[in-house]
Amino acid sequence: MIDVEHLTKSFGPLRVLDGVTFRVPRGEFVAVLGPSGAGKSTLLRCLNGLVAPSGGSIAVDGIVLDRRRLAAVRKRIGFIFQGVNVHGNLSVLRNVLVGRLAGKAPWDVVFSGEDRRVARAAIERVGLGAKVQARVSTLSGGQRQRVGIARALAHDPAVLLADEPISSLDPVTGREVLDLLREINRDRGVTVVCNLHDVRLATRVTDRVIGLRDGAIAFDGPADRLTPGDLARIYGDRLHERDLAEVSP
Numbered sequence: 001m002i003d004v005e006h007l008t009k010s011f012g013p014l015r016v017l018d019g020v021t022f023r024v025p026r027g028e029f030v031a032v033l034g035p036s037g038a039g040k041s042t043l044l045r046c047l048n049g050l051v052a053p054s055g056g057s058i059a060v061d062g063i064v065l066d067r068r069r070l071a072a073v074r075k076r077i078g079f080i081f082q083g084v085n086v087h088g089n090l091s092v093l094r095n096v097l098v099g100r101l102a103g104k105a106p107w108d109v110v111f112s113g114e115d116r117r118v119a120r121a122a123i124e125r126v127g128l129g130a131k132v133q134a135r136v137s138t139l140s141g142g143q144r145q146r147v148g149i150a151r152a153l154a155h156d157p158a159v160l161l162a163d164e165p166i167s168s169l170d171p172v173t174g175r176e177v178l179d180l181l182r183e184i185n186r187d188r189g190v191t192v193v194c195n196l197h198d199v200r201l202a203t204r205v206t207d208r209v210i211g212l213r214d215g216a217i218a219f220d221g222p223a224d225r226l227t228p229g230d231l232a233r234i235y236g237d238r239l240h241e242r243d244l245a246e247v248s249p
């Protein structure tokens with residue numbers, strides 16, 4: 001489903017991704033962990049074509065991502081941004097309809113009955129059916145992030161990429177939002193790659209952890225088998241006893 005080979009990315013002299021190789025099968029839920037600056041967001045942005053790689057290759061659903069095929073690959077991907085990236089002045093429905101824009105020409109931004117049906121179904125799916133017409137600025141942080149997820153779903157993606165989707169939420173709401181992504185992953189067979197800072201949630205909710213350190217893979221394996229030693233390889237000596245305890249039995 002996602003095939004990344006020898007991916008490198010440099011910003012000027014700074015090498016941010018350094019030969020990253022992994023393959024994600026259809027339907028897997030992958031957490032990408034790593035210290036700040038390890039290259040997690042850059043990796044996700046490369047997968048979505050928001051950042052052009054310096055080297056290596058990426059294929060999504062068998063389509064090699066390059067400039068010519070960017071639109072075709074993006075059609076298959078829903079992107080959930082870091083923090084909460086929604087338009088406060090617009091209704092929930094309008095925000096989610098934005099997810100139906102892909103592939104429409106600028107002179108053709110008229111939403112069809114089908115667009116509205118899909119958007120409403122996505123809003124129901126994330127539990128905001130009663131808020132379809134509410135202005136997003138009147139919603140809580142967790143509800144706003146659900147709007148972001150509904151927008152990504154309205155795109156009918158085969159892959160969901162989520163860049164720290166719970167970083168601005170309290171722990172309980174964050175868990176609920178991650179559980180929602182897990183349910184969507186299971187019900188629809190959507191492949192999910194999600195950057196996270198919460199090790200405990202990553203090990204409890206996802207199938208697999210890819211640990212990035214200094215732009216290279218420091219760990220890749222089943223989430224429920226992550227050991228304190230693996231965590232130390234990912235986070236180095238900045239890790240504390242408390243963090244290690246999170247994955248200890």
Ligand SMILES: Nc1ncnc2c1ncn2[C@@H]1O[C@H](COP(=O)(O)OP(=O)(O)OP(=O)(O)O)[C@@H](O)[C@H]1O
Pocket residue numbers: 011014016034035036037038039040041042043
């Ligand atoms: N557009 C850019 N131009 C220059 N440097 C960049 C750019 N985007 C990212 N970087 C640098 O690349 C490195 C990796 O950034 P990235 O955001 O991918 O890390 P991250 O692991 O997602 O960090 P965090 O967990 O703090 O979000 C950082 O040193 C960052 O400053």
